[in-house]
Amino acid sequence: MTDSQASGPNNTNRSDPLYVGYMPAPDEHRRAVKRTLILLAAWLSFCAFTLVLTMPSPGEGVWENSNERVWEGFLTNDPYPMLLTPEETLLVVSMGKHGAHDQIDEFANSHVSLRGYELRRQGRRMIEMVPDSITPLGEAPSPQPTLSMLDIEPIDFTGEIIDGKCYLGAMKPGNGFAHRACAVLCLRGGLPAMFAEDDASPDEPLPLLIVDGSTQVPEHVMQYIATRVQMKARRASVGTLPVLIVDSSTIERANDFFGNPKTIVIEQSED
Amino acid sequence: MSSSYRTVQWNAHKKIYDLTIALAVTGFIVGFVILSRIFFPSPEQISTPILLIRACGICAILMLHLILIIGPLARLTPLAAPLLYNRRHLGVSFFSVALIHALLVVGFYGGFGVQNPLLAVLDAPDGSVPFEFFGFLALIIFGLMAATSHDFWLANLGHAWWKAMHMMVYLAYILVLAHVLFGPLRADSNVIPIVLISIGAAVVLSLHILTGTREVLRDFRDHAHCAQENDQSGWVDVCSVDDIPPDRAKIVQIENHERVAVFRHNDALSAITNICAHQGGPLGEGKIIDGCVTCPWHGYQYKPECGQSPPPYTEKIATYDIRVEGRRVLINPSPNPPGTHTEPASFEPWPEDQHD
Ligand code: HEM
Ligand code: FES
Numbered sequence: 162m163t164d165s166q167a168s169g170p171n172n173t174n175r176s177d178p179l180y181v182g183y184m185p186a187p188d189e190h191r192r193a194v195k196r197t198l199i200l201l202a203a204w205l206s207f208c209a210f211t212l213v214l215t216m217p218s219p220g221e222g223v224w225e226n227s228n229e230r231v232w233e234g235f236l237t238n239d240p241y242p243m244l245l246t247p248e249e250t251l252l253v254v255s256m257g258k259h260g261a262h263d264q265i266d267e268f269a270n271s272h273v274s275l276r277g278y279e280l281r282r283q284g285r286r287m288i289e290m291v292p293d294s295i296t297p298l299g300e301a302p303s304p305q306p307t308l309s310m311l312d313i314e315p316i317d318f319t320g321e322i323i324d325g326k327c328y329l330g331a332m333k334p335g336n337g338f339a340h341r342a343c344a345v346l347c348l349r350g351g352l353p354a355m356f357a358e359d360d361a362s363p364d365e366p367l368p369l370l371i372v373d374g375s376t377q378v379p380e381h382v383m384q385y386i387a388t389r390v391q392m393k394a395r396r397a398s399v400g401t402l403p404v405l406i407v408d409s410s411t412i413e414r415a416n417d418f419f420g421n422p423k424t425i426v427i428e429q430s431e432d
Numbered sequence: 433m434s435s436s437y438r439t440v441q442w443n444a445h446k447k448i449y450d451l452t453i454a455l456a457v458t459g460f461i462v463g464f465v466i467l468s469r470i471f472f473p474s475p476e477q478i479s480t481p482i483l484l485i486r487a488c489g490i491c492a493i494l495m496l497h498l499i500l501i502i503g504p505l506a507r508l509t510p511l512a513a514p515l516l517y518n519r520r521h522l523g524v525s526f527f528s529v530a531l532i533h534a535l536l537v538v539g540f541y542g543g544f545g546v547q548n549p550l551l552a553v554l555d556a557p558d559g560s561v562p563f564e565f566f567g568f569l570a571l572i573i574f575g576l577m578a579a580t581s582h583d584f585w586l587a588n589l590g591h592a593w594w595k596a597m598h599m600m601v602y603l604a605y606i607l608v609l610a611h612v613l614f615g616p617l618r619a620d621s622n623v624i625p626i627v628l629i630s631i632g633a634a635v636v637l638s639l640h641i642l643t644g645t646r647e648v649l650r651d652f653r654d655h656a657h658c659a660q661e662n663d664q665s666g667w668v669d670v671c672s673v674d675d676i677p678p679d680r681a682k683i684v685q686i687e688n689h690e691r692v693a694v695f696r697h698n699d700a701l702s703a704i705t706n707i708c709a710h711q712g713g714p715l716g717e718g719k720i721i722d723g724c725v726t727c728p729w730h731g732y733q734y735k736p737e738c739g740q741s742p743p744p745y746t747e748k749i750a751t752y753d754i755r756v757e758g759r760r761v762l763i764n765p766s767p768n769p770p771g772t773h774t775e776p777a778s779f780e781p782w783p784e785d786q787h788d
Contacts, residue, residue, distance in 0.1 A: 177680065179719040180513035181731040183443040193511035198452070205460050205494065208628065212490055213467040215622040221475040257544035332540075333479045339616040342537075342553045342564060346545035383557035 217337075221363065222282035222330030224289075231276050232288060235304055236295070238262055238269040240376050240399060241353050241369065244288060245304055250400030252287040252353055252369075253277070254326050258343075260351025261290055270305070272298040280329040284366040285355075285402075287329050306400045315393035318405065319415050320358035322370060322378070322386050324348050328355060329367075341387035348378045348386065356405050359389070368396070368403040382409050389415040449518040453525045460494070461487040481540040488533035489616075493608060495526040497632045500605060504639040507647075510717075513728060520581045527571075527578040534571050537564070563615030570607035573600050583710070591712055609633060654685040667755070667762045670694065673701065673779045674759060681725075683716035686765045691716070692752055694761060695725055695736045700776035702736035703752035703763050709734075709770075710747070738773040 178187030186194070234246040242253040242261040253275070255261045276294035280287040324347035327335025332343060336357060348354055354370040361367075372378055378386070393411040397404040464487035465480070472478050499522055506516040542549030556562035577598055579585075586594045609629070617625055670684040676696040683706050684692050691706035693716030704725065706716045713729030720726070724733035724742055734741055739749040748771035753764040756777040768774060 177677065177719070179721070179726065179728060180510065180517070181721065181726055182445045182514075182517040183731055184721070186445065186514060190511060190514050194514050197515065201456070201498075205456065206463070208490065208494060209460060209464050209467060211624055211628070212486075213464060213471055215624045216468070216472070216478065216486075217622070218472065218476045219478050223475055259546065332482065333477060334482070337616075338563075338618045340541070341556070341560065343541040345557055346542065346547060346552045350546045380557070384559035386557070386560075388560075 217334070219334035220282060220328075222328065222333055222335065223280065224330035225279045226289070227278075229276055229278060229291065231274055233274045233298065234272070236265060236268050236271060236273045236275070237306060238265050239306070240308065240371065240404075241402075243306070243400065243402070244273075244275070245306060245400055249286065250306065250402050252285075252325065252402070253290050254287060254352055255290060256292060258324075258326070258347045258350040258352060260353070262351055264290065264292065265295070268295045268297060272300070274298055280326065280331060282329045282367070283361070284364055285325075285329060287325060289326070289331075308397050308399050308404065310395060310397045310406070312395040312397075315395045315408070315411070317391065318356065318358055318394050319389065319391045320356055320361070321389055322382070322412075323355050323357050324386075325353040325355045325367070325369070328357065336387065338387050344386050345383050348383070351377060354378045356394075366403055368405045369399075370394075371397075371404055371406050373407075373409050379409060382412060385412050385414065391415045445514070446518050446521070449514075450521050450525075453522055457491055457495075457525065457529060460491045464490070481536055485533055485536045485540070486616075488529050488536065489612075492526055492530040492533055493612065493629075493632075495522065495529060496605065496608065497636060499523055499526060500601070500636045501639055504643040507643045508639075510728065517730065523574075523581060524578045527574045530571055530574060534567065561614045561618070563611050563618070566607045566614065567611035570604040570611060573604035573607075577601060586711060595712075605636070657685075666764060666766070668765050669760050670763050671761050672759050673756060673761055676701070676761075679720040681716040681718070683714070684763070686763070689765045690767070692763060692765075693725070694754070694763070695720060697723070697736055697776075699781045700778040701754055701756065701761060702774065702776045703754040704734065704736060704739050705750040705752075705767060707749070708732055709749050715749075737776050738771060740771045 178189055180186055180190045232244055232246065232251065234244040234251070236253070237243050237245065242265045244251045244253055253261045253265065255264055274296045275288070275290055277288040277290040280289060321336055323336045324344045327340065327343060327347060329335070332340065334340060336344070353376065354372070355367045356370050357367060358365075369376075370378070372382055390412050392407050392413070394405040394407040397406050461484070465483050468478055468483050499519060502512060502515045502519055502522075506512040538549045538553050542551075542553040545552055547555070553564050554562070554568055556565065577600070580589065580594070580597065589597070612629060613626075617629070668686050670686065670692070671682050671694065673696070676682045676694060678696055681693040681695040684694060686692065691714075692703050693706045693714075694701055694703045695716075697720045704715060706714055708715050708727040708729065710727065710730055710732045713727045713732075715725055715727055715734070718726045718728045720736065721733070723735070725736050726733050732741065732747060733745075734747065734749055737751075739751040741747040750767035750770050751772050751774045752767055753774050754777045755762050756779045759779070761777070
């Protein structure tokens, strides 16, 4: 700046505009602003386009949250809040990020009707129950579900531990690291954990997770939520629901953005 | 430190500036949502709150880059002055967009659960990278800056404090980069968002390095050419009258003193401090308009002969005694108290310099 100013008496007659905000802008500045705005608009559009196009698909989960329906079946709290109908086993959850254990307790192991909204994805259906909507339907034969093991020895799985409700359609996407805080909150609230395996086909039903013998994910496993993990688990089922029985000491982080798999040794409690 | 400040003056340019920001922000967010609806039709629809979280986050980071680029750009070319003029409003708008992003995250990711929503978002499980916390820290810094952006705070905190606080924008920028790279981009298999953010960071960094180097070189050169005090009289020979174009200034550096702006107006010279009383703008890069030195940053004005703002304004800056010997300009390097009248030093113009 000083250089050009100091170039002596020769530049006396050059046009020498100064932009002052409260005065009419010189033509040079007007033109520069126009060009900048065009450039900026182009850059914003480019960013919007590319960033929308590069978002991964959130999957085909559905949450029919404006279509209240009535279900009938055998209600149980063991191992999960579930409604057993002659055709299938439906998970039951509460509104918000809460499991339905407490609401169901009073009516557990009886024949009921209840109202709610359906969530579904990959052949897995879930009922988001309307509060206080359970009506007992009297005695009926009790098809008490049992956990039946398919594997004797654990086998390797790679994928992501997810909270069932978001992943089935309450949040789209309901997985991935960006969603971590929500997933952890859901699992702390008692929503069922599931496992989304890498390369699982869209019609393969999502398995539920039982970690260290509990349907509630232990706090020390929360660090693995929303990241890719490897683990050893045994397959089982309850009603029509596939289940993975996993020992938390086998869970380790799989490859991600930051490189190599990392093994974190977790002290195991003997019981 | 001065205890007076002028209230924000509204004018056409500020209104256009603000309108442009509002249109660009809403255009971007609405456009982002519409494009997502087009490219992800049902049943692969992305939840609206999540779309808004993303649109606001991305809009905010784009605005942050623009804010960081405008500073060095304005030092490279005076044509960027209109962008600099109302940059504070851009800053406050940026903060609002980032705040909406954060509130939506706290509401939707942190809400409806068994924990306090803010804690649920900030309390990452042990062993997991707390990327939301990086965003939170950055937001606090931006909030402090937005809250103190008004000239009231500049006047009451003093220049050094205000400036130091506003330099924290660079710390906050690094936190935002960490927030995004360790968070949403962490497991992203797509490299394009990472490429875009690298381009942004590279532009910000290179512009700062470029202007920084230029300024270091200028300081170095100024130091080499630094006018020396004359032992006997104390007056310093700073330049020739022919170095100064009409109604403009030459900025001179005198050893162990602040920079001085020597203005030429009506075939006479006046010397004032180079530092504007408003935000420290470089007065010597300004111009004389309507008989007043006009600051290139926000247009504060001072009479060259006394360093006082024309009524009703009351700002005052330091003046320097000046005289011309032959065609050499001499300055007494001890500043007069702000607002002191000094006699302009007149000189014979070259014939081609004559005003009409
Ligand atoms: C309390 C403060 C903040 C919190 C809790 C927060 C949280 C989050 C979360 C959870 C995401 C992932 C969203 C998703 O994709 O689902 C995200 C993304 C993002 N955030 Fe923030 N953030 C905060 C502040 C900021 C600030 C100050 C900026 C500044 C520019 C920012 C910029 C971004 C960007 C650019 C993204 C990527 C958008 C995307 O997800 O595609 N955030 N933030
Ligand atoms: S710094 Fe704002 S007008 Fe000079």
